[in-house]
Amino acid sequence: MSDETKSSIPPTSDTEPSVSRSTVPVWIIVLTLVLLFLGMVYFDHHSGWFDSQVYGPYASSEELELYQPKSGAAALLARGKAHYDQVCGLCHGIDGLGKPGQAPPLAGSEWVNTKGFERLTHIPLAGVSGQLSVKGQTWGLAMPAMGAAMSDEDLAAVLTYIRSSWGNKDGPVTADEVKAARSALGAHPLPMSGNQMSKMPE
Amino acid sequence: MSTNAKFGGASVPASRLVSSLAPPGEISSTDIDRSCCIPLLALFGGAALWLVVGSVLALIASIKFHAPDFLANCACLTYGRLQPVADDALLYGFCLPAGLGVALWLLARLSGTPLRGAIVPIVAANLWHLGVFVGLAGILIGDSSGFAWLEFPRGGSVPIFFAYLLLALWSIMIFAGRRGRTLYPSQWFLVAALFWFPWIYSSANLFLLTSPVRGVAQAVIGWWFANNLLVVWTGLVGLGAAFYFLPKITGRPLQSHYLALFAFWTFILFATWCGIPPGAPVPAWMPTLSAVAAAWLLVPWLAVFLVVWQTVHGSVRSSWNNTTFCFVGSGIDAFLLSGLMLMAMACPQISRFTNFTWFGSAETQLRLYGFFAMTMFGAVYYILPRAVGLEFPFPKLARVHFWLSLAGIALLVVPLAIGGIVQGWKLQHPDIVAFADTTKAMLPFLRVSTTGLLLMLLGNLLFFANVMGLTLRWKIALLKQFIAFVKSPLETTSASASLRRDKEVRA
Structure with missing residues (x-):
């Protein structure tokens, strides 16, 4: 409150602050x-x-x-697609068109579009080796038994999926039928050749 | 012996000199200051009281973490009631009335218009503090609404809403009667804040308490309200005050008008969308929008940083002896730091670790106390002596208050932030760390934070002592004036008579 403090008052103390007009960068x-x-x-x-x-x-x-649980036929197809994309799709393609020089197409293939499915069920369970003609083109194949490790239900779902996708329109495969084919083949089946396969019933 | 210079210099003789030199027709700044005197004493005095109450309760609540038996037998003093009361006492008891008082004075000063009809803001200030009292007591007796930051029962929320409306209306009237055409940037921020609170507070009360919406929409409105109050409202008032005091005290122009305007628009445009945490159990677009808006907050963050940096750059050292500058400057630093924490928490990858941990509390405390309350302390130390026309009784303690608050908020926020990250990491690995061990590992951090709260309480007590001491001085001065007025016609005779009587007594 004394006079000595007045000298230390900054000159700007009671004027309002100013503002510059420089532009925004x-x-x-x-x-x-x-x-x-x-x-x-x-x-x-x-x-x-x-x-x-x-x-x-x-x-x-x-x-x-994608994550919704499905039921009935849709559930079977979704299950088949999941396993197909993971196991079979690597060679046969997720569009079912196959890969040149590696795996024949499944879309429209005479080996897939059959009345019965005993022969088709044998392919993933036993594998294929040697010459095989698909859609008029001859393939030299060495397909391992990719489906042997799958459960009956999964393999049935995969087969149902490939038989009803990409323009294929054939009936479903049941787990019981896969089980029957597996027991018919025995413990360590050898890969089938083309000749062998064409002699088999469909 | 007085340390006027610490607050920029408010001494009675000097300001009288200014008023006598002012050109006729122009209203002197002293007249404007004095017109706000009683409303500001009412607002700041009550705010100082609630600040102390809030920090005592926050300290008790914090002690319960390491001494769960402490005051555990009384339902009123259980953690679930104490913590919201402490938070609300800080926010509604201190931050809002202090912000309203600062806005009132700043708008009066910047508009060059004195406050007229001061009785209305005086009544409103008392109504506000009454509402806060009812609200806090309501929470303590278990009548909380259960929504974070909106706990006040109706007996508290209705009075403070109407008190706010009256105070805001009077501030807007001052603004409407302004003398200059061009606006100073602080005016945008303050006027926007005056409109912001009635909108969000009425909406939140209407949709959560009066006619509640259903399901997750309640949580969404709760987040929206808390974010708009804690981030947007405090940001607007705090930045408005900082953009006034920093150039004023450094004596340099604010850099610049357009950048401040840019900061203002981007801030209210982006900050208002934030608040919904990533991973909230609501449709994905809501937290995604909040996260995007928080990332966009980088723009006003940079703009505020540039404004402050270019304004104070080079004069920090020379202004450091000014206590208001220390408070406001460290407040702005806390604003920027809490802004970074807010942006980090809105990022889904970081939020996985920080959600449901102490990190969020650290951010809130840093924003409310480190930024807003500190800025308000600086403003009150500057404004109140001018408005009253008297110096604080303990001006040197303001400096001690600053260091105590700064140390306190650092000791509160740093351990909670680090502890929050540690806690989040441990919660993410339940296979390695058991839940009980995670909880136990937080104890050292909580102990340090309790120490921080203790320092803050001491600082707040000094603030309380200064504000109450000034109020007492003002009352004594009024009383003296009154006595002088009563005695004045008889002054000469009675004085000589009493002198004679004294001599007789001595003899």
Whole structure:
């Protein structure tokens, strides 16, 4: 309260602050636009597009559909597709068109589109070796018994799947029928040759 | 002997000099300051009281972590009631009335208009503090609404809502009667804040308590409200005050008008969407939108940083002896730091570790106390002596308050943030660490944070002592004036008579 303090009062103490009129740096505007764009891309990928059914961690209704439990024929097909994509699709392709020089196509193949399925069931259980003609083209094959390790139910689902996908329209295969084929082949079946297969009943 | 210079210098003779030199027709800043005197004493005095109450209760609540038996026999003093009361006493008891007082004074100063009809803000300030009292007591007796930051029962929420409306209306009226055409950036922030709270508080009360919405929408509204109050409202008022005091005390112009405007718009545009944590059990677009908005907060963050940096750059050392500058400057640092923590928590990859841990509490405390309360302390230390026209009784203690608060908030926030990350990592590995061990591992961090709360309480007590001491001085001065007024016609005779009587007594 004394006089000595007055000298230490800063001169600006009771004038209102001033403000400069320099412009906003351009880079912050550019950064804003970049962040807005990236944010929108992120939102596009993770938001499920305002779908009230899609909760995190799922990002879209398609992704959610993938994990939905199915029943009946749809469940069998979904199970077949899951195993096919994982085991068979590596060579035969997930589109069933095969790979040149490696594995013949399954789509439209005369070995798949058959009335019965005893022969077809034997292929994944025993494997194939040697010459085989598929859709008019001869293949030299060495297919291991890829299905031998699958359970009867899984293999039945895979066979049902390949017989009803990519334009194939044949009846389902049941687990009991796979089981019957497996016991008919015995413990350590040898790969079949083309000749052997064409002599087999369908 | 006085340390006026610490607060930028408010001494009665100097300000009288200014008022006498002011050109006719122009209202002097002293007149504007004095017009706000009683409303500010009412707002800040009550705020100081709730601040102390809140920090005592927060300390008791924190002690319960390492001494669960402490005061455990009384239902009122159980953790579940104490913690919300402590939080609400800090937010509704201190932060909001202090912010409203600072906004009132800043708008009056920047508009060049004195406050008229001061009785309304005085009544409103008392109504506010009454509402806070009823609300806090309501929570203590178990009448909490159960929504975080909205716990007040109706007996508390209705008075504070109307008190806010009155205070905001009077501030807006001052703003409407402003003398200059161009606005100073602080005015945008403060006026926006004045409108923000009635909107969010009425919406949240309507949709959560009056006619509650169903299901997860309640949680969404709760998050929206808490974020808009704790981040947007405090941000607007705190930045408004900081953009006023930093250039004022450093004596440099604010850098710049347009950058501050850019910060203002991007802040209210992006910050208002935040608050819904990643992994919240609501449709995915909501937390995704919140996360994106939090990432966009980087833009106003950078803008605020640039404004502050370019304004105070080079004059920090020379301004450091000013206590207001210390408080506001460290408040801005805490704002930037808590902004980084907010952005980190909104990132899904980081949120996996920080969600449901102490990290969130650390962020909230840093924002509410480290940023907002510190900025308000600086502002109150600057404003109140000018408004009252008297110096604080213990001006040197303001400096001690600053260091105690700074050390306290650091000891509270740093251990909780680190502890939160440790806790989150352990919770993510339940195969290695048992849940009980995770909880036990938090004890050292909580002990340090209790020490921090103790230091903050000591600092708050000093603030309380200064504000209450100033109020007492003001009352004594009023009383003296009154006595002088009563005695004045008889002054000469009575003085000589009493002098004679004294001599007789001595003889």
